Amino acid sequence: MPIDYAKLKSWPVPDIVQTYDVRDTILYALGVGCGGDPMDRxxxxxxxxEAIKVLPSMGVVLGYPGFWLKDPATGIDWRKVxxxxQGVIIHAPLPAAATVVGKSRITEIVDxxxxxxxxxxxxxxxxxxxxLLCTLTSTTFLRGEGGFGGPTGPTPQPHSLPDRAPDLTVDTPTVPQAALIYRLSGDYNPLHADPDIATAAGFRQPILHGLASFGxxxxxxxxxxxxxxxANLKEMKLRFSSPVYPGETIRTEIWRDGKAVSFRARVVERDLVVxxxxxAQLD
Incomplete structure (x- = not known):
């Protein structure tokens, strides 16, 4: 059954009220690899x-409305999503503990x-x-769901990386239990925990959440x-290109052009861009 454009475009994604504390903030940071070196202050x-700092990327787990696309009434096969x-625009520093409201909306569906x-x-x-703490932007790829007669564009073009060697690289090892830690921040998709589901989906083992790699x-x-x-990071956005297996090392390659930063990341062990x-835009 094809997508009903008008129905999906106006889908009432519920507002989410979420209270979190310092423990949740620490758990998120552990899930994206912080604290691997006990002597790295x-x-x-x-x-x-003590004087905790909050990663701007933590905005992706705040006010999350859940996987509402799984509702059969959307007309979407959630297994092909x-x-x-993903992007985040930071309007104000994220507090380490707060009650927040997440207000989600669909801005367009392109056929x-x-x-x-x-x-x-x-x-x-x-x-x-x-x-307003942050605005999150997301593009979801709906495989096999085209042909419903909706608008065919325009679509934003991906950011082009400079044609030169990276100016900086940062290697971040991930631990084998990284996905099991990250899921405690709210994304309980079994693809990241259950070996049977992961192998049925074509992976050799459960994969790391894309938003963990984002972090x-x-x-x-x-x-x-x-x-x-x-506070020096005002915006970041990227395209997901391949999954990461927990335990792999993520190498972030960075190009600096004033306050504009280009970047990508690859897993060292497979030399694969993920x-x-x-x-990113700096303050």
Whole structure:
């Protein structure tokens, strides 16, 4: 049954009220690889409650409305859904503990013929102050869902990386239990935990969440470009290109052009790009 464009475009994604504390903030940072070196004081700041810092990428787990595309009434086969792109715009530093409201909306659905693209946004708002903390942007690839007669464009072009060797690289090892830690921040998709489901999907083992790799790249940008000050990172976005297996090393390759930063990430062990077309804006 083809997508009903008008119905899906106006889908009432529920607002989510979420209260989190310092323990949740630390758990998120552990899930994206912080704290691997107990003598790294810069890294410790993200996982130790004394003067704790918050990774800007943590916005992706705040006010999350859940996998609502699994609802049969959407007309989408959720098993064919892929997370294509993710971005975060930081409007104010994320607090280490707060009650936030996540307000999600679908901005467009593009008919690509065979497949479709769903574009969505989420504002994360501090409930106590009304402060807009961050805006999350996401592109979801709907395999085999095209041909419903919707708009065929336009679609944003991916950010082009410079045609030169990277200026900086940051290697981040992941631990074998990385996906099991990250899922405790709210994404319980069994693909990241259950070997039977992972192998049935064509993987040799459960894979790391794409948004965990997103957090690894954020941590690398803070280290390499922001003097480990989260407030210096105002925006980052990227395209997911391949999964990571927990235990692999993620190498973030970075190009600096003033306050504009380009980046990608590859797994060292397989020399495979897993995050591509990355862009970040510095303060």
């Amino acid at each position: 810069a890294d410790l700041a993200y996982v130790y409650e 892929l997370h294509g792109e 690509k013929g065979k497949d479709a693209l769903l574009f969505s946004e989420r504002d994360v708002i501090d409930q106590a102050t009304g402060q 690894v790249a954020c941590r690398a940008l803070l280290r390499a470009c922001c003097n480990d000050e989260p 995050l591509n077309n990355g862009f």
